[in-house]
Amino acid sequence: MRIVVPIKQVPETNAVRMDEATGTMIREGVEAIINPLDLYAIEAAIRLRESHGGEVTAVSMGPPKAMTALREAMAMGCDTAVLLSDKAFAGSDTWATSYVLSAAVRRLGEFDLVLCGERATDGDTGQVGPGIAAFLGLPVVSYVSRIESVSDGRCRMHRLVEDGYEVLEADLPCVLTVVKEISDPRLPTLRGKQKAKRADVPVWTMGDLDVEPSKLGLEGSPTRVVKIFRPSVARKCEKLVAADETSVALAADRVVEFLQTRELI
Amino acid sequence: MQHSGVWILAEQQGGRVQRISHELLTRGRALADKRGCELAAVIFGNRIDDADLAELLERGADRVIAMESPRLEHFLIEPYAACLLKLLADRRPEIVIAGATTTGRTLMPYVAILAHAGLTADCTELDIEEKTGNLLQTRPAIGGNILATIKTPRHRPQMATVRPRSTRPADRTPGRVGEIERLAAPADLPPSRVRRVDFVPNADEHGLQDADAVVAVGRGIKKADNLPVARKLADALGAALGATRDVVDRGWLSYPHQIGLSGKTVTPRLYVALGVSGSIQHLAGMQTAETIVAVNTDPDAQIFRVADVGIVGSLFDVAPALTVKLRAAQGKPGGEGTER
Ligand SMILES: Cc1cc2nc3c(=O)[nH]c(=O)nc-3n(C[C@H](O)[C@H](O)[C@H](O)COP(=O)(O)OP(=O)(O)OC[C@H]3O[C@@H](n4cnc5c(N)ncnc54)[C@H](O)[C@@H]3O)c2cc1C
Ligand SMILES: Cc1cc2nc3c(=O)[nH]c(=O)nc-3n(C[C@H](O)[C@H](O)[C@H](O)COP(=O)(O)OP(=O)(O)OC[C@H]3O[C@@H](n4cnc5c(N)ncnc54)[C@H](O)[C@@H]3O)c2cc1C
Numbered sequence: 001m002r003i004v005v006p007i008k009q010v011p012e013t014n015a016v017r018m019d020e021a022t023g024t025m026i027r028e029g030v031e032a033i034i035n036p037l038d039l040y041a042i043e044a045a046i047r048l049r050e051s052h053g054g055e056v057t058a059v060s061m062g063p064p065k066a067m068t069a070l071r072e073a074m075a076m077g078c079d080t081a082v083l084l085s086d087k088a089f090a091g092s093d094t095w096a097t098s099y100v101l102s103a104a105v106r107r108l109g110e111f112d113l114v115l116c117g118e119r120a121t122d123g124d125t126g127q128v129g130p131g132i133a134a135f136l137g138l139p140v141v142s143y144v145s146r147i148e149s150v151s152d153g154r155c156r157m158h159r160l161v162e163d164g165y166e167v168l169e170a171d172l173p174c175v176l177t178v179v180k181e182i183s184d185p186r187l188p189t190l191r192g193k194q195k196a197k198r199a200d201v202p203v204w205t206m207g208d209l210d211v212e213p214s215k216l217g218l219e220g221s222p223t224r225v226v227k228i229f230r231p232s233v234a235r236k237c238e239k240l241v242a243a244d245e246t247s248v249a250l251a252a253d254r255v256v257e258f259l260q261t262r263e264l265i
Numbered sequence: 266m267q268h269s270g271v272w273i274l275a276e277q278q279g280g281r282v283q284r285i286s287h288e289l290l291t292r293g294r295a296l297a298d299k300r301g302c303e304l305a306a307v308i309f310g311n312r313i314d315d316a317d318l319a320e321l322l323e324r325g326a327d328r329v330i331a332m333e334s335p336r337l338e339h340f341l342i343e344p345y346a347a348c349l350l351k352l353l354a355d356r357r358p359e360i361v362i363a364g365a366t367t368t369g370r371t372l373m374p375y376v377a378i379l380a381h382a383g384l385t386a387d388c389t390e391l392d393i394e395e396k397t398g399n400l401l402q403t404r405p406a407i408g409g410n411i412l413a414t415i416k417t418p419r420h421r422p423q424m425a426t427v428r429p430r431s432t433r434p435a436d437r438t439p440g441r442v443g444e445i446e447r448l449a450a451p452a453d454l455p456p457s458r459v460r461r462v463d464f465v466p467n468a469d470e471h472g473l474q475d476a477d478a479v480v481a482v483g484r485g486i487k488k489a490d491n492l493p494v495a496r497k498l499a500d501a502l503g504a505a506l507g508a509t510r511d512v513v514d515r516g517w518l519s520y521p522h523q524i525g526l527s528g529k530t531v532t533p534r535l536y537v538a539l540g541v542s543g544s545i546q547h548l549a550g551m552q553t554a555e556t557i558v559a560v561n562t563d564p565d566a567q568i569f570r571v572a573d574v575g576i577v578g579s580l581f582d583v584a585p586a587l588t589v590k591l592r593a594a595q596g597k598p599g600g601e602g603t604e605r
Binding site: 011093094095098099121122123124125126127128129130131133134135138139140141142143156158159160161162163164165166167168169170171174221222223224225226227228229230231233234235236237238239240241242243247248249251252253254255256258259260262264265 | 545583
């Protein structure tokens with residue numbers, strides 16, 4: 001089987017700063033990791049290769065330092081990796097991100113599955129997986145919690161939905177987005193790390209892909225972040241202190257009275 | 266032809282219209298009124314209930330477009346995307362909103378690519394910009410630490426998904442009329458490369474999101490053995506029990522109880538927080554509750570900033586006292602004067 005796993009490098013902490021003027025993230029000075037939800041896709045892909053043979057390729061679109069994420073993916077067991085990096089890709093929304101990733105998947109040649117994470121912990125849209133499928137003209141199965149079997153050009157799987165799970169069968173090739181239940185990501189081994197360190201990971205720029213420049217980056221993105229702000233959620237709070245038996249009773253009385261005036265009891 | 270009109274993407278299951286559709290009508294009606302245009306509810310399915318379609322009109326739609334076929338009975342990406350794309354091309358709406366459900370979160374990004382449209386995920390607020398008529402879409406990102414307002418200046422339609430339960434269902438005005446169009450799916454619908462073989466329902470669905478009242482416990486409850494304190498208060502209020510992530514992570518309550526960014530969103534009429542600090546991620550799942558009451562020992566706890574009434578004190582004193590007073594006020598046994 002040939003499997004492609006798109007992975008995103010994201011900031012480690014949630015203490016991310018934003019450039020309020022451009023609406024983009026300031027990534028300097030924040031440790032970057034593989035999007036935690038992508039580890040499940042990597043693990044699922046490696047397991048399929050272990051049982052069916054083949055090759056797993058990790059791809060990431062991002063700044064040059066996203067190379068670290070790709071080497072980590074290789075240390076876990078991905079066979080090859082490609083970095084998609086070009087100033088022209090900067091500022092992409094999910095439309096433009098899906099466009100570049102699908103072009104890279106095409107260039108990689110024949111494949112059976114594209115396995116994406118459920119969502120990235122920073123942008124948090126979950127839109128890129130279905131977006132890649134749309135550009136490739138393939139069906140997508142989202143929220144896959146279990147791959148039951150892969151045989152005869154078909155994949156049978158469970159899809160986690162609000163009130164249970166669906167059992168679906170898809171023709172290959174196909175794009176999947178996976179949820180945590182699918183696997184338990186392994187840790188990189190020492191040998192894996194050494195191999196990953198030496199591996200040759202190509203960097204593809206705009207010129208290496210069959211893409212139209214006008215569809216890339218900020219220019220090619222239909223959406224614009226126009227404002228970024230901190231959530232303000234304040235209400236006028238009536239504060240009561242309940243420190244001893246008397247004040248506890250008084251506070252409880254007041255709450256009951258309040259709920260009655262709002263017709264909640 | 267100009268793009269005009271607001272669409273909401275209603276959802277059905279087994280031919281019955283789902284609640285998310287009515288929540289979307291609340292959003293859609295406000296936008297259509299501001300924009301001075303028609304509000305249509307679009308729905309895909311097979312043999313959809315007539316009364317349910319009429320109810321979409323009663324709850325604010327001016328038009329219902331129901332596209333039906335046995336092949337649309339359940340959500341599968343290819344037939345659904347083909348039908349929505351055809352409707353978009355034929356009728357050119359200006360705005361399309363869907364629920365951020367497993368269906369909406371899959372169909373919308375797929376279709377947005379092929380329609381070359383911008384799509385904003387998980388919006389908590391939607392508005393129309395006065396001057397331009399653009400849709401202003403506000404959503405949390407980066408673990409709920411920030412809110413971003415997003416606009417799609419040049420592409421149409423403007424597409425957005427909205428978290429389920431982040432608004433109340435639109436009110437029903439019996440007798441409110443409009444047009445219902447029942448259409449057959451296009452005859453040239455391509456065969457689906459994904460097939461649904463089976464469905465296995467959840468065993469433990471518990472009605473947290475349907476509850477009118479919720480009592481949520483945070484780490485202040487200290488251990489699972491203390492949960493009866495909260496349960497008794499919940500019983501007195503007829504409330505469902507919810508929890509913070511810290512409580513779920515410790516195994517004191519199961520994941521379906523989790524409220525917040527990585528759990529459920531709830532919009533009950535009453536939300537009571539016991540020993541909950543009020544982290545931004547927890548607030549993301551409950552701040553739209555109509556009335557919020559919080560009990561916390563820390564007078565500076567963040568939860569008080571969103572509360573209507575805050576009690577600075579121990580939940581182990583306040584919750585039992587409140588339970589007793591509530592029972593008494595409702596004339597139920599277990600109230601003051603009766604045995605505890
Ligand atoms: C505050 C903020 C809000 C935003 N809101 C929106 C919005 O509403 N709509 C919109 O279109 N854009 C939005 N964006 C832009 C969006 O974050 C970027 O396009 C981002 O590159 C991809 O989206 P995501 O992080 O949501 O990824 P998701 O769609 O959540 O990622 C899903 C999966 O796709 C794969 N993947 C995603 N990105 C990459 C990558 N760069 N390389 C390899 N694989 C990848 C991974 O497998 C990942 O698990 C927003 C950005 C910011 C900063
Ligand atoms: C990406 C991400 C997603 C997350 N998603 C969620 C989510 O979906 N839901 C969620 O809840 N959290 C989520 N979190 C975690 C969140 O940041 C907080 O850690 C969590 O909400 C805190 O839970 P808590 O209020 O129970 O615990 P704490 O913050 O430890 O608060 C306990 C509170 O109890 C009070 N207390 C102690 N003793 C008593 C007493 N006797 N009586 C009354 N009060 C008392 C304390 O003063 C304190 O305020 C997420 C975090 C991240 C980074």
